[in-house]
Amino acid sequence: MRKTFKYRLFTTRLQSEALDGQLSEACRLYNAALQERREAYRSNKKSLNYYDQANQLKEIRAAGDLALANFSCCQDILRRVDKTYKAFFLRMKRHQKAGFPRFKSRHRFDSVTFPSYGDGVKLTGNILRVQGVGEVEVKLHRPVAGKIKTVTVKRECAKWYACFSVECEAQPLPILNNAIGIDVGLDSFATLSNGETIPNPRWYRKAQAKLRRAQRRVARRKKGSRRRKAITLLQKIHARIFRLRNEYQHRQSFRLVRDFGMIVVEDLNVKGLAAGMLSKSVQDAGWSSFIAKISYKAENAGRQLIAVNPAGTSQTCICGATVRKSLSDREHVCVECGLIAPRDVVSAQVILQRARISPSSDNVAAVSACVA
Numbered sequence: 516m517r518k519t520f521k522y523r524l525f526t527t528r529l530q531s532e533a534l535d536g537q538l539s540e541a542c543r544l545y546n547a548a549l550q551e552r553r554e555a556y557r558s559n560k561k562s563l564n565y566y567d568q569a570n571q572l573k574e575i576r577a578a579g580d581l582a583l584a585n586f587s588c589c590q591d592i593l594r595r596v597d598k599t600y601k602a603f604f605l606r607m608k609r610h611q612k613a614g615f616p617r618f619k620s621r622h623r624f625d626s627v628t629f630p631s632y633g634d635g636v637k638l639t640g641n642i643l644r645v646q647g648v649g650e651v652e653v654k655l656h657r658p659v660a661g662k663i664k665t666v667t668v669k670r671e672c673a674k675w676y677a678c679f680s681v682e683c684e685a686q687p688l689p690i691l692n693n694a695i696g697i698d699v700g701l702d703s704f705a706t707l708s709n710g711e712t713i714p715n716p717r718w719y720r721k722a723q724a725k726l727r728r729a730q731r732r733v734a735r736r737k738k739g740s741r742r743r744k745a746i747t748l749l750q751k752i753h754a755r756i757f758r759l760r761n762e763y764q765h766r767q768s769f770r771l772v773r774d775f776g777m778i779v780v781e782d783l784n785v786k787g788l789a790a791g792m793l794s795k796s797v798q799d800a801g802w803s804s805f806i807a808k809i810s811y812k813a814e815n816a817g818r819q820l821i822a823v824n825p826a827g828t829s830q831t832c833i834c835g836a837t838v839r840k841s842l843s844d845r846e847h848v849c850v851e852c853g854l855i856a857p858r859d860v861v862s863a864q865v866i867l868q869r870a871r872i873s874p875s876s877d878n879v880a881a882v883s884a885c886v887a
């Protein structure tokens with residue numbers, strides 16, 4: 516299984532400049548590849564694929580038009596463009612709000628990936644050799660456990676990091692025969708089928724207010740260094756929220772995987788959920804990244820994660836009857852079987868029930884799609 520290890524890089528000023536240079540070249544390539552696809556589509560309704568673009572790389576580099584040092588990095592950028600295009604067409608197909616792939620500003624383009632370790636990047640002791648940059652010191656606060664596959668060099672709030680994606684052995688936990696269903700909460704982060712709720716953490720609201728203030732400050736300021744400063748501050752707040760949320764999700768997903776043999780969630784890829792009323796709260800809570808965390812931890816521990824069809828989970832009773840509820844109805848009251856319970860708990864129970872009824876082979880595919 517794959518794991519990621521992230522480390523701070525101690526760069527000299529020259530190295531930071533070299534890294535900045537590599538990123539802006541990568542950004543230029545990204546935008547050029549996007550431009551080419553747009554034009555090909557506009558002028559003769561032809562869509563380019565990854566290979567159409569990758570085949571031109573050698574020539575471009577030979578002509579000295581691209582100063583991104585490592586060839587595989589260039590290929591990786593083109594693969595990113597390909598991925599955003601595929602995601603765009605998938606959204607169109609699902610009749611979701613599509614949003615055409617956008618050009619990136621060099622300030623927002625903040626990482627390059629070396630797709631095969633040893634090609635352009637190598638770690639010896641605490642020194643990382645990066646092609647086009649040199650030997651950079653890494654703060655190895657814990658050892659890289661496993662076989663390094665890819666390395667991503669990243670800029671975050673004007674600091675540099677290296678992310679190592681590592682292949683390592685799974686460590687199964689003792690087998691458990693219990694199961695739990697999880698529902699995306701409206702008021703809380705999530706609700707479990709055993710009646711428990713995972714609350715939204717307290718820092719969340721506070722951080723949101725701070726974020727809005729910082730956003731207003733950026734909007735007020737005109738172009739220039741004062742605006743740049745405000746933007747850096749805004750990025751810092753974003754990074755902090757990301758860090759806190761990530762840590763919270765790691766703690767919660769760890770607990771679920773430790774305590775339950777089978778974990779059942781709604782399949783977010785089913786059309787309608789993301790586009791519907793829930794979309795805002797789903798995005799806010801970072802639901803898909805939470806499921807991704809459960810997924811790899813479950814794989815590591817030998818637990819089962821199942822994604823079920825989300826259609827109507829909030830409008831059904833565990834007895835099978837339809838119980839219509841609007842968003843403001845917090846209580847589930849079934850006239851058929853007499854069940855009275857909080858709505859989210861019933862939804863979580865319906866989700867759990869679906870995993871037990873429908874064949875699991877279909878669901879395995881759904882989970883892998885869910886994580887991708």
Ligand SMILES: [Zn+2]
Nearest residue numbers: 832834849852
């Ligand atoms: Zn009922």
